[in-house]
Amino acid sequence: MRTLLVGLDNPHSVNPRDALLPAPGVGNGTGERVVELIRESAPRALADYSVADYERDFDRVNLYPVQNAVNGKGATKADKMMAQWCAMYAVQGGYQNVVLLGNRVRVAFADLAGLTDDDQIVEIGGRDLHFYVVPHPSGRNRFYNKPANRKNVGGCLASLRERRQQERAR
Numbered sequence: 001m002r003t004l005l006v007g008l009d010n011p012h013s014v015n016p017r018d019a020l021l022p023a024p025g026v027g028n029g030t031g032e033r034v035v036e037l038i039r040e041s042a043p044r045a046l047a048d049y050s051v052a053d054y055e056r057d058f059d060r061v062n063l064y065p066v067q068n069a070v071n072g073k074g075a076t077k078a079d080k081m082m083a084q085w086c087a088m089y090a091v092q093g094g095y096q097n098v099v100l101l102g103n104r105v106r107v108a109f110a111d112l113a114g115l116t117d118d119d120q121i122v123e124i125g126g127r128d129l130h131f132y133v134v135p136h137p138s139g140r141n142r143f144y145n146k147p148a149n150r151k152n153v154g155g156c157l158a159s160l161r162e163r164r165q166q167e168r169a170r
Contacts, residue, residue: 001163002059003097004090006033007136008105017066020058020101022051030101031060033137034157037144046161057161059095061086063108079108080138087112091125097160098129102136130155132156 007020007030009013020122021031030053039133063069063082068075087109090098109115109131117132134153135143144150 001095001160001167002094003099003160003164004086004093004095005060005099006086006105006109007060007062007101009062009067009069011068014066016061019022019065020060021055030137033144034058035141035143037137037150037154038158038161039154041151041158046158051109057164058157059093061089063105069104074145079104080111083108083112087124087129090129091127096128097129097132097158099132099134099157101134102138105136106133132160 005020010018010020012018020034022029022035031051035049035051035054038046038054040074063079063086070078083105084087086098100109103117106115113120113124113129113131115122115131119131121128121130123129135141135149135157137144145154
């Protein structure tokens, strides 16, 4: 089961391939924090889970793949338009799971996908997409200060990774 991680933008690169990856020289970028969450919450077999593993297991895209998002709170019209693009990207790409990272990304998708819960299956473009909504794994987000929250989000990501591995093994 393919999983697409969706972030807002990448302030360190305008290359879409760099979406949600660790930024060289920046240290502890979003990609690195996602890897840490998986390492911390997963079985011992994933204790050495690496950035290369992460790149192989998850496809990544930003609402704004080649530019920074407009500053401001809440979803702008542009955010909602980019959410439509991401949803069609997910449908056309054959993804089953879509993980929305952060509140602004969730709000951008809310109208389009009719999201009401943090974990919900929605039909878009004739395809069922399973949406997962998690707080952005930013170093500024206090949600992750609680070990139980880190474990829950990391466990969810590790589970999605495991399903992908099982699919590849078939």
